[in-house]
Amino acid sequence: MKNLPKLKLAILTMVCIVFTTAGLLAQDRYYYQLKIYSIENESQEQQMDTYLKTAYLPAMHRAGIPAVGVFKPKAEESAAGVIIYVLVPFKSLAQFESLPEILSADNIYQTDGSKYIDAPYNNPPYIRIESILLRAFKSMPVPEKPQHTTFPAERVYELRSYHGATEKIFQNKVEMFNDAGEVALFKKLGFNAVFYGEVISGGSMPNLMYMTTFANEASQKEHWAAFGSHPDWNSMKNNPNYQNNVSSIDKILLQPTDYSDF
Numbered sequence: 001m002k003n004l005p006k007l008k009l010a011i012l013t014m015v016c017i018v019f020t021t022a023g024l025l026a027q028d029r030y031y032y033q034l035k036i037y038s039i040e041n042e043s044q045e046q047q048m049d050t051y052l053k054t055a056y057l058p059a060m061h062r063a064g065i066p067a068v069g070v071f072k073p074k075a076e077e078s079a080a081g082v083i084i085y086v087l088v089p090f091k092s093l094a095q096f097e098s099l100p101e102i103l104s105a106d107n108i109y110q111t112d113g114s115k116y117i118d119a120p121y122n123n124p125p126y127i128r129i130e131s132i133l134l135r136a137f138k139s140m141p142v143p144e145k146p147q148h149t150t151f152p153a154e155r156v157y158e159l160r161s162y163h164g165a166t167e168k169i170f171q172n173k174v175e176m177f178n179d180a181g182e183v184a185l186f187k188k189l190g191f192n193a194v195f196y197g198e199v200i201s202g203g204s205m206p207n208l209m210y211m212t213t214f215a216n217e218a219s220q221k222e223h224w225a226a227f228g229s230h231p232d233w234n235s236m237k238n239n240p241n242y243q244n245n246v247s248s249i250d251k252i253l254l255q256p257t258d259y260s261d262f
Contacts, residue, residue, distance in 0.1 A: 028141050028142070029135060029136045029137075029138060029141040029142075030089050030090060030091060030135075030136040030141060030142050030143060030195075031089075031090045031091075031092065031093055031096055031133065031134065031135055031136070032087060032088065032089055032090070032133070032134040032135075032136065032143070032195055032197050033087075033088045033090065033096065033131060033132070033133055033134075034085060034086070034087055034088075034131070034132040034133075034134065034209070035085070035086040035087075035088065035129055035130070035131055036083060036084075036085055036086075036129065036130040036131075036132070037083070037084040037085075037086070037126045037128075037129055038082060038083060038126060038127040038128045038129075038130075039081075039082055039083070039084060039125075039126050039127060040082065040127055042081075044124075044125055044126055044127075045081065045084070047115070047116065047119075047125035048084055048116075048125055048126060049257070049259075050115070050116075051113055051115070051116035051125060052070050052084075052086065052257075052259070053257075053259040054112050054113075055109055055112035055113030055116065056068075056086075056109075056113065056116075057070070057259065057261065058108070058109075058112070059103055059106050059108070059109035059112075059113070060088065062106060062108070062109075063099060063102045063103070063106070064095070065088060065089065065090070065095075066261070067089065067143065067145060067261035067262060068086065068087065068088050068089075068260075068261050068262075069085070069086065069087035069194065069256065069260050069261060069262035070084065070085070070086050070087075070256065070257045070259065070260040071084075071085040071086075071087070071157055071159075071254040071255065071256055071257070071260065071262075072084055072085070072254060072255060072257060073252055073253065073254055073255075074156065074253040074254060074255055076253070077252055077253055077254075079252060084126075085159070085254060087143075087194070087195070087211075087262065089142075089143045089195070096133075130203065131201075132199055132201070132202040132203075132209070133199070133200050133201040133202065134195075134197030134198060134199050134200060134202075134208075134209060135197055135198050135200050136195060136196065136197050137174070137177060137178055137183060137196040137197060137198070137208075138178055139177065139178040139183040139184070139196070140183055140193065140195065140196050143194055143195045143262070144192075144193065144194060144195075145194075145261070145262055146192040146194065146213040146262070147192075148192070148213065148214075148215045149215070150215045150216055152255055152256045152257065152258050152260070153255055154215070154216045154255075155213065155214065155215060155216065155255055155256060156213070156214045156215075156216065156217055156219070156220040156253055156254075156255070157194070157211055157212075157213045157214075157253070157254040157255060157256060157262075158211065158212050158213070158214070158220065158251060158252075158253055158254070159209065159210075159211050159251065159252050159254055160209065160210055160211075160212075160249060160250070160251045161199075161204070161207050161208070161209045161249070161250040161251070162207060162208050162209075162246045162249055163204065163206070163207045163246065163247050163248045163249070163250070164206045164207065164245060164246065164247060165244075165247045166206070167206050169244070169245050169247075170206035170207065170208070170245070171206075172241075172242060172245040173208065173242075173245040173246055174198055174208055175242075176236060176242045176245065177196060177208070180236050180239065180241075180242060181232060181236060182233075182236060183196060185227065185230060185232050185233060185236075186212065186227070188232075189223060189226050189227055189230070190223065191212040191213075191214075191223055191227075192212060192213040192214070193210060193211060193212045193213070194211040194212075194213060194262050195210060195211055196208070196209075196210040197209055197210065204250075220253075
């Protein structure tokens with residue numbers, strides 16, 4: 001009985017360690033903001049490129065966000081010339097929330113980005129901005145930079161969005177990625193994913209989004225052919241537990257700009 005207080009202390013310490021570890025693991029999952037700029041002409045595209053390259057990305061680096069992705073649709077896509085995607089990874093929601101204040105206090109950003117920031121109503125640099133917020137999958141909690149050696153214009157970055165009929169069915173697809181091995185198979189086959197994430201705020205929920213990358217168009221086709229014929233995928237897709245968990249798929253082929261960090 002003399003050791004009872006020590007035993008209680010030991011148990012309490014273990015419990016604290018478990019909860020602290022769980023909290024750290026939860027914080028390790030990144031959040032992503034996907035900003036989708038709609039533009040209507042070459043002038044706006046040039047304005048956006050200048051702003052993103054010379055003001056926004058450098059400011060993000062100063063703010064402690066080392067890598068930001070900027071992507072445009074490939075020429076064969078109907079959205080070519082009218083959409084720009086900007087991917088911003090955040091270590092936490094607190095970092096996401098504090099960013100506007102940080103940019104407001106960044107005098108270099110305010111100067112370098114003045115043409116964008118102070119653009120007149122009759123000459124805006126874009127039409128509209130759509131913002132999607134995602135939380136990284138537990139099976140890939142942080143973003144990864146692909147290491148392709150081809151020129152950016154040759155590369156193919158494929159952005160996919162999988163929609164579920166209901167929240168519960170959508171979560172079943174997320175489970176398929178994380179626990180049934182879909183992410184693991186993509187990794188095994190060398191799909192060079194930038195991120196996988198659950199959309200927690202967006203205009204087309206419930207859905208998940210992910211981006212895989214390839215050195216060129218031929219590589220993209222070869223990788224998907226290998227995936228579609230792989231026994232692990234056939235086992236997953238025929239598993240009764242994972243039937244009808246995607247109601248529709250949106251996909252677009254992108255290329256990184258020459259100043260993109262990804």
